[in-house]
Amino acid sequence: MATPVRALPLAQLRERSSEKWREYPDDVLPLFVAETDFPLAPAVTTALERAVRIGDTGYVASRTPLAEAYAGFAQRRFGWTVDPKRIRSTADVSMGVVEILRRVIQPGESVIVTTPVYPPFFDLVDEAGGAVERVPLLDAGTGWALDLQRIEQSLAAGARAVLLCNPHNPTGSVHSAASLDALARLAEQYGAAVVSDEIHAPLTQPSASFTPFLASGEAAQRVGYAVTSASKAFNLAGLKCALMITAAEETASVLRRLPIEVEWRTGQFGMLAAVAAFSPESDEWLDGLLAALDDNRRLLARLLAEHLPEARYRMPDAGYLAWVDLTDLGWGPNPAKQILRQARVALHFGPAFGAEGAGHVRVNFGTSPEILTEAIERIGRARAAISAAAV
Template sequence: MLEVKALPLAELRRRSSEKWREYPEDVLPLFVAETDFPLAPAISATLQQALDIGDTGYIASRSPLAEAYTDFAQRRFGWTVDPSRLRSTADVSMGIVEILRRVTQPGERVIVTPPVYPPFYDLVAEAGAEVERVPLRDTGTRWELDLDGIRSAFAEGARAILLCNPHNPTGTVHERESLAALAELAEEFGAAVISDEIHAPLAQPGTGFTPFLAVNDAAQRVGFAVVSASKAFNLAGLKCALMVTADDATSSVVRGLPVEVEWRTGQFGLLASIAAFSEESDEWLDGLLRTLDENRLLLEDLLVTHLPGARYRIPDAGYLAWIDLSALEWGDNPARRILREGKVALHYGPAFGDEGRGHVRLNFGTSPEIITEAVERIAALVGR
């Protein structure tokens, strides 16, 4: 059984990425979605070989990337994907924008489901559309899509929905029945569903993750999925994502994108993604999932012990914790005080939408020691 452990803090501080350069060294950075683990061995070996032979040119017009992903999807999700219906681009955000530009007209409305990944609002605007907010429903035990609200928005003219599955920041894996109902609603109103599935490889075993395009025939007809190895394997800076379709009409939309959309894929991103999606990396990914499972449970224990006023639901997927600190009465954006006085950088809750007031997002894709110190620093602010 492969054990995947975070690198030591001193080594992490040698990194030059956003997580380790935004704040001074006295701050614990748990805000941006980067992880603190070493690369999967197959990825390191692939990139080293490319460096050794100077394989740093343009991406090839033909590569095994599509087949690598289809094999991965079959192994990990039981999802059969046609490799001829895949096309790469630089990242998930770019794929979303390019698809939105072709399924909506300027000024038309696109549904987002807050609290949600903050760039979604900007991506809709970049595509020339307008945001229609239909917040997730809080059942008291989990979050779910508000299908009645989505129906109303479609009925009033929304032309697409930007789905986050698994959902960021809550870590929710949307249930198959809910996704199937969403697909049928979209088809009824002639709308498109663009599903951001960047966190899919990080769904914990037993959560029942279902790719949107796999739920039913309607989903195949209305849906586009955008996937990447970047979150699970920490490859965001290498630039590679895949746009996936399952129907002739939707595939035609993606095939019709300018060739430059595909040429923006990074060569190192492509090579690293092939290695990540290979069977050789499965053991590493399984080890990562075990580590994240331990970390999400550790965080729960720490919050119960040190911050009993915090409300936290263990996420189904990923390494991001959505924590409600409203009871502490630290204002709409408690992350500001936590950064200023506790020297812990968390993602600002209100950035995810009005539903994020009083909340923070914490990245637990790190070591138990850093998670523990972060919670203890935050707890020390209580009563000050």
């Protein structure tokens, strides 16, 4: 069993200047945006320190080891064979999604998103010239799944792409191989493309099984595009590097026709850090991160049961984001606002993820047990105070 990676102490985290630590005053515990509180993987630190020392801060090269590094990572972690020649890079997953969507839909055509979902998806579809078609996930009571029947109805009505979140943000669901294959077959039947955001894939717990969309079957290879990055697992969002991946000649030709500027937007530091993150040298660190997140997702369940017994929470199979239903607290459709005011804890607003997010919050548990515990205890104290005042 891997030794859990330890998060940095709060005083050191407050020295950071990123969004998580600058959006709110210092009396607020920030558990909203998807940044983590762990030190960088040692191989990443070494790569970046070397680049600074030798002044390796120029334009990203036309030939880098990035594609080969990712192909090795995908084989080791997912058992997925990726052709490095069918990988191109860009600045981030959002940019990759937009550039692909622009080439697989016509202006005004519908793009399916499976709500509740990562809020920028709505804007990315709009930026690409499409119209958002919302198809909520099915809630079976024990987990979430793609609503293939409603997806087929939308495809039959003219939707020309599916923007998939795999693993899913905010629920942490890992879509089954069978459902992904079924989705691919539907997309092929109706002449649509599937663009799969797989940025949380490296954070799938060992107890679950992640299936890359392009590995789910032959239909997926023909209709699919995957976009991924080391940025979520290794906390590298500010360094700007993502990968766009295909598995068939026709889809690969779409990537080859992208303007060279799309690839040149890749950050030099992002590329160097991603190569280090995807190297075998970082596997032990990633296993330790997964162990720490496993501890925290279980800790969160215990804390909620003790301090917010009205909360409904299912432990995610991937990622460090928890989707928590606080409807029964009676704090309205956007309880994160009251939590920020009363408890000085910043959580992501549930309604931002779609209508299904009413009454929900998204909690980032990629932090220390101490910070997570203090945050939920603060919310529990606020709950008690509000209940007492209502008597």
